[in-house]
Amino acid sequence: MAETRYSKDHEYIRIEGDVGTVGISDYAQGQLGDVVFVELPTVGKALSKGGEAAVVESVKAASEVYAPVSGEVVEVNGELEAAPGTVNEDPAGKGWFLKIRIKDAGELDALMNEAEYQDYVKSL
Amino acid sequence: MLNRQGRPTQAGEASHEEHLTFTGNKALQQIEPLIFEIGHHEATGVDIDKPVPFKSRLGKHARQGEIGLPGLSEPETMRHYVRLSQKNYGIDTGLFPLGSCTMKHNARLNEKMARLPGFSDVHPLQPTSTVPGALDLMLELSRYLMTLTGMPAVALSPKAGAHGEACGMMAIKAAIAAKGEGATRNVVLVPESAHGTNPATAALIGFSVRSVPARPDGTVAVEDVKALLGPEVAAIMLTNPNTCGIFEPQIVEIAAAMHEAGAYFYCDGANFNAIVGKARPGDLGVDAMHINLHKTFSTPHGGGGPGAGPVVLSERLAPFAPVPFIHVENGKPHLIESRDEAPAGNQPFGRMTAFHGQMGMYVRALAYMLSHGSDGMRQASEDAVLNANYIRAGLSDLMSLPFPDHPSMHEVLFDDEWLKGSGVSTLDFAKAMIDEGYHPMTVYFPLVVHGAMLIEPTESESKAALDLFIATLRDLAIAAKGNDKERFTSAPHHAPIRRLDETRAARSPVLKWEKPAPAKAAE
């Protein structure tokens, strides 16, 4: 059963085995407004925790998306190029950004679980 | 005989329903197609005789096939662009309080002067012996700029403000390199409130940017700057008066701290209109500052340019000024156009642009300066500051001032605190101003306050115009806090076009006209 964890920068990672699916939370997409473009990394790129993984753009803002954990990019969501609005419509599902092979599962412990994240968002 | 041509001459009864028209036009508001939709490929609005037959020297490079552009006859062209002009708001239309942009009156005398054939119809590479008046003009403009800023040198050639920033920062980089610190001094301090061009410029020239936090009162404090200084710091880029409309009270101390640390002080001069004839950047410790001739000295903005961004330089930076420049020797001006020709003592860092910069703008700016004189320019700055503070006094009981502790200079900054809970955003408020016949103020800039509204009336407004503007904004503010959300959220209602879908424009960009595909496939 997949588990989802969150960073303070509002990235989520859904963990299935040693692969995690990364995207931005529903709260984040609401704050950004209409997403018009997502710049994704190339498959095979090594990401380190906290490093820039992608850039998500709305009409008047560009935000970096950071890697919640370290690892290698194994797949990116090519569908976003033609339909960036998917990030707004279904951030946790079809609006995912990339899949990463998790290098150190220990890094996941520093992330928030669903309940912790919801509390965190409420505190903002 | 009875004249039977009598016709109704009373106004009749008014109806407030909206009447749709057949064309979609609304009297003077015309829907205007693109030239590609009204022109024809064979049409032209110029008459040029075919040359007598000759032997082409284009060789294999002659164009094959047509370009794919329509032409229009002269009357069609005239009508098309006149109609387009009627969809635009300009300073000549009404109050244009766009903060940080200094939308002041553009005198037509300046246009007339720039069009004198001796200025407009001279080539940048014709022999300098045939353009002594052009060199005179550049020298005279330089004298005015140096006197007003209290700086010993000026590089005229940058083409706009951001280009001037690049020029000033390149001079700083060259001066640092000349001291042998090129490899180590590579950080530039930029306050959070800065124009986006500042960090973009620093990055362009290979500096990395370190952010200076803004104080709660909207100013930069010398101790915050000192805390960020080190041997790696090359310069600070500071706007003064700053983008919150405040004269930086510690500017002299900040300049001294930079100099003590072996670094330089770049001043963004976009807001120079507040202090012309009142204070001189040279007296404040500035090393380089660009001057937007298209703001402070009233050369027209023309829908986004052309601008001109001469940069004044301190004694320390002057030797590094780029080519071209005019070197005066024994009273005779020489135009220096390449590094190879630089007289002793000069180490130009390079070249910013082809030729000599924005001559057309130099003429207009000098015409402005000659007209105003030293007394008029001083008065203009005082009036610009007075007008901004008058608006502030008229609105600050209804709208929230994030930085009430300092007087405003030539522009006054409000935030959106006062709109909280109203369901009306800064953008909505701006769009409702359009319905009232005003160009909105600058919105969402500077970034250091939430929902910023930056109002710069300039000195060109009369008291009566300001009174009506204040009354209008008061009415809008009361409505926004009341229950009249609809007046804002769907505004503008009366502009040539309603609110535009920017998401759609960005998600699937259409950046040029394409011939519509035929209804049926050709096969």
Added chain:
Amino acid sequence: MRYLPLTDTDREDMLARIGVSDVDALFSDVPAGKLLKAPVDLPRAKGELEVERILGKMAGKNTAASAVPFFVGAGAYKHHVPATVDHLIQRSEFLTSYTPYQPEIAQGTLQYLFEFQTQVAALTGMEVANASMYDGSTGTGEAVLMAHRVTKRRKAVLSGGLHPHYTAVVETLSEMANDEVVVLKPDVSASEDILSQIDDSTSCVVVQSPDVFGNLRDLKPIAEKAHAHGALLIAVFTEVVSLGAVVPPGAQDADIVVGEGQSIGNALNFGGPYVGLFAAKAKYIRQMPGRLCGETVDSTGQRGFVLTLSTREQHIRRDKATSNICTNSGLCVLAFTIHMTLLGQAGLARLAEVNHANAVKLADALAGVEGVTVLNDSFFNEFTVKLKKPAAEVVEVLAARGILAGVPVSRLLPKAGLDDLLIIASTEVNTDEDRAALVAALVEVL
């Protein structure tokens, strides 16, 4: 003072409303001793008539292009601009508007930007064009930086046919950013071996056609070699009228095209303001500098235009922007667009034909002058001649006789040892009499 509406009574009333006694109280943040007590040492205000006298006198000392036989080019060209153009660009709503930040009251500006982008894309044969750069030279500098972003490499190769001022602009930018730049020797006869300079570390190759010496260059082989090594071809032109007669760079697989647009709609202005044209392949759009205007609809479904893809720009991306450019060449764009609309492709082709015809006639006539050698194989409206005397001296002597003969190469390249070369341009403004005067004067002087 005629430009300031406030009266002294107004000022007093306003100060009272603000609650201060005098205007200097509003300048209280200016540090002690730094507030000027009196106007600076410059002349006092003047009436219109006096300003006209002063500036008219300066202007009168200069020799206007229209007043003499005029053959000066090398990056800026004397063309006839229809009267309609200057009338329209002086309409208040165009002249006194700002960058179209509020699209609902700036559709006039936005629609002509969209028309301009379409025209530039068609002329250059490219997929997309932006809303202008300052001029051709700064556009070339920006194109090199864009190529570096696209290829993630940092070495530019510059042809020896590139206008030396353009080369200097690129060199300056590159030096500042610690990027590598390879500048080929001045290439008068378009015979340089640029292909051998391209390797796997090359970001871009910058080639001008017609080049600064007037030669037309074949870009296709350069594009092929560049692409084989993952590099881009940046094609440059300084005479946009040439595109009415020659194969456009887009048809030769250029990746970025930059040009000077002054020739269409804009006066010589002693070097500025001009208008930089900038076009590219669509796939590089997010790496482009400058403003872009795009089509969209309003809330009622009506077509309209907005500035778009702004996240590339400085006001949003700050130190990660594609460029620091903000103000560009708005009104010069309008002049270009109106003139281009009047011309249409038919008018532009005819204008180009006349330019070429005039240049050919002049070259043929000069070829018969003792001491003059025409160097070009091919050219459009500009070519280079070799004189038996230093060109700068000849130009000076002819200027004294009221003929502006061209640009000595030594003016652009003072230490290149090319002092006997003269670049001569001939456009539609030149008459048979102008050409005869130049030929006769050269016969006498040489």
